[in-house]
Every structure is written in C-alpha cells, then in structure tokens.
Amino acid sequence: MNNFNAIAPIYDQLKSLVFWGRLDDAKRAHLHQIKAGSRVLVLGGGSGQILSYLDDLEMSLAVDFVELSEKMMLIAKGRSFSNIHVNYVLEDVLTLDIEASYDVVIANFIFDLFEIDNLRFLLKKVSNCLSPNGVLLVADFQINKRWHAWFSQLMHGFFHLVASLESRxxxxxxxxxxxxGFHRTSSSDFYKGFIFSSVFSFNI
Structure with missing residues (x-):
C-alpha cells in the first residue's frame, strides 16, 4: 500500500532538495486553464501544497482533496486559504467512491505509484467522473534518457522502502x-525531460 506517513514531515524539503523546485513548477504549469467556479478533485494531494497554488489563482473553487496519509493530511489541513473551499477526504484513491462530476481532476505524481492493473483501474475512475468538458491535469515522471532510467530505479527503490510503494x-x-481514452491538449517538460506536465481531455 502506498502510504507516505513515514516521510511526511520532510517530504516537501526532500523533493525541493532533489528536484530543485521542478516538481512544483510542473504542478503549477497549467493551473491557469482552470476557470472560476470549477469543481476540482485532487487525487493524492500529499501535504496540500497544490491547494496553496490553487488559492493563488484568486478565484472561487470547490476542491475535494483526497489523500491516504494521515500525517500528510494534517499538514494540508494546517494551511489557510482565502479563495478556495476544501473538502478533505482521508482515503485510498483506489477505494474512493466518486459520485460527483468534476470540471478538473488533478493527479500529480500519483499514477507512477501503481502497478498496471491498479493504474488502469484508477484511470477508468477518473474518466467516469470528468464532466463533458472537463480536463485532467497530470504532472509525473517519464523516461527518455539512460540516466532517467537509473534515477527512476533509485527513486522507486527508496520510496518502496519508506512508503511501501506498490510500483517497482x-x-x-x-x-x-x-x-x-485521454487526449493530450498541451504539455511542458521539466528537469531535462524527466518530468512532464500535461492537460488531457477525455474522448467519449
């Protein structure tokens, strides 16, 4: 089971040290496409830094924030916001019963946590909850160089130990x-192409 309780207190500092802020750049890259009044679902939101970025948009948003780690959730709940309304959901994204329709689903660095069967199951859930004109915002890792493969193996090995990471x-x-069934409409690369940030629509 993917659970980041053990690393929650130092997670933000660790990712900033290793990735020089590029993970956060990727998370912010396409937030400007969100419209005021949107209903937003954040999957695996971690420490809630994405909530601060959404609040920085200075528009009214209704956000359902889903995170499995109790310690990450506590950090997220400790943040204050001026523009967004947040509903905190402490649950595994795989068992989450999604009944609402969302204008925006944000999935940052979560798809890489799962093995293929669970990844495909999660993608199906996401497609089912998107509104007809909804968008999926994804920031995650990709391999296109030899050092990417080496670094990815090291990273997955570390998180397998400290967070019981499912993916190998x-x-x-x-x-x-x-x-x-998702169609990429825009994309940006970061950290020499090891990180991507993309906007997807769903082909019905």
Whole structure:
C-alpha cells in the first residue's frame, strides 16, 4: 500500500532538495486553464501544497482533496486559504467512491505509484467522473534518457522502502492515458525531460 506517513514531515524539503523546485513548477504549469467556479478533485494531494497554488489563482473553487496519509493530511489541513473551499477526504484513491462530476481532476505524481492493473483501474475512475468538458491535469515522471532510467530505479527503490510503494518501476504513463481514452491538449517538460506536465481531455 502506498502510504507516505513515514516521510511526511520532510517530504516537501526532500523533493525541493532533489528536484530543485521542478516538481512544483510542473504542478503549477497549467493551473491557469482552470476557470472560476470549477469543481476540482485532487487525487493524492500529499501535504496540500497544490491547494496553496490553487488559492493563488484568486478565484472561487470547490476542491475535494483526497489523500491516504494521515500525517500528510494534517499538514494540508494546517494551511489557510482565502479563495478556495476544501473538502478533505482521508482515503485510498483506489477505494474512493466518486459520485460527483468534476470540471478538473488533478493527479500529480500519483499514477507512477501503481502497478498496471491498479493504474488502469484508477484511470477508468477518473474518466467516469470528468464532466463533458472537463480536463485532467497530470504532472509525473517519464523516461527518455539512460540516466532517467537509473534515477527512476533509485527513486522507486527508496520510496518502496519508506512508503511501501506498490510500483517497482516507472510506467509509460502517457501511453496508458492514451489507451484509456485521454487526449493530450498541451504539455511542458521539466528537469531535462524527466518530468512532464500535461492537460488531457477525455474522448467519449
């Protein structure tokens, strides 16, 4: 089971040290496409830094924030916001019963946590909860260089130990999204192409 309780107190500092802020750049890259009044679902929101970025948009948003780690959730709840209304949901995204329809689903660095069967199951859940004109915002890792593969193996090994990470290796996430019926409308790369940030619509 993917659970980041053990690393929650130092997670934000660790990712900033290793990735020089590029993970956060990727998370913010396409938030400007969100419209005021949108209903937003954040999957695996971690310490809630994405909530601060959403609040920085200075528009009214209704956000359902889903996170499995109790300690990460406590950090997220400790943040204050001026513009967004947040509903905190402490649950595994795989068992989450999603009944609402969302204008925006945000999935940052979560798809890479799962093995193929669970990844495809989660993508199906996401497609089912998107509104007709809804968008999926994804920031995650991709391999296109030899050092990427080496670094990915090291990263997955570390998080397998400290967070009981389900996944043993990085998946071809963009290919899986395409197979699931998602169409990429815009994309940006960070950290020498090891990180991507993309906007997807769903082909009904």
């Amino acid at each position: 290796q990085l998946k071809e996430i963009n290919s899986e999204l395409k197979m699931a």
